[in-house]
Amino acid sequence: MPQRLPRNPVDLRVHSLTEDSVTGPPVGIPRVYTTPFFTRTLVTALDWRITLAAGGAKYPRVEIDLDGVTFTVAEGSAAIAAAGLTFVSCSIVHPSTFYTAVEGLYKFPLPPDLYLDGNETMRFHVDGMAGGDQINEVKLTGLQWLNPKI
């Protein structure tokens, strides 16, 4: 009988590194990403772009929608004061919100256990979003397992 060995956490049979993206959302509404069936995903980083028609009291926000319940799991604490393009990076390694309007760079922390099962949704939003504002080119990075239990 062959000896059973512990699973290697970097073995692709255990999980795969996932990079998924959503592009081309309509102007003025949040962008929604739905995970594939039969998977469990641990999101570790998100990158996206926000193009604002006007700056102001606007804050990037990440929500998960589960069975009709919305949990706000992360939100930046600095208002995007400038109109135009902002590059947003949201990661489990960012210790706090960082924003510089001149370069249009925005970072804020994600919780470390951001798990999603199959067909669950994550929503990318801007608190204070107005009709001319747009979210573009969302990229998710993380680990993904096939989940036969679902």
Added chain:
Amino acid sequence: MPAANPVDATVFDLKIDSASNPVAGAEVIYTVPANARVEVLYAEVLFTALVAVANRYVFVKAERNTIEYVQTACTIAQILGDSFSYHFVAGLPEEVDARHSNRILVPLNAPLILEPADTLRIDAFNLGANDTFVNCRVRFKQWIIA
């Protein structure tokens, strides 16, 4: 048998559960199922303050065998007339004041693991008799204990 990989999809379930809305002036109590161990990922509750009281801070505590442990408290006082949705997020490193849209994100200890029949309680320091908590939902990892 080797130990199971704790992030293996077959090890735990991801669940959402609700707590009953308490009467005015009382805390929210969510009780862990008798056959499960859970790790709390997020907890959400809407709190409305209807009485003028100073230093009213919403907080989360865990209870095991009648001993209560305060886990974390929001640092923003809630005053008369406020109605905020509190989102407790495990492992979030900073509190986020989003009162401009009636929300506050509060860091929660990570991992916050509760045993069968333990309770997760959401309360407020200086809670008023007519203050209300409603719509408490908890998202957690769940391991079934045989």
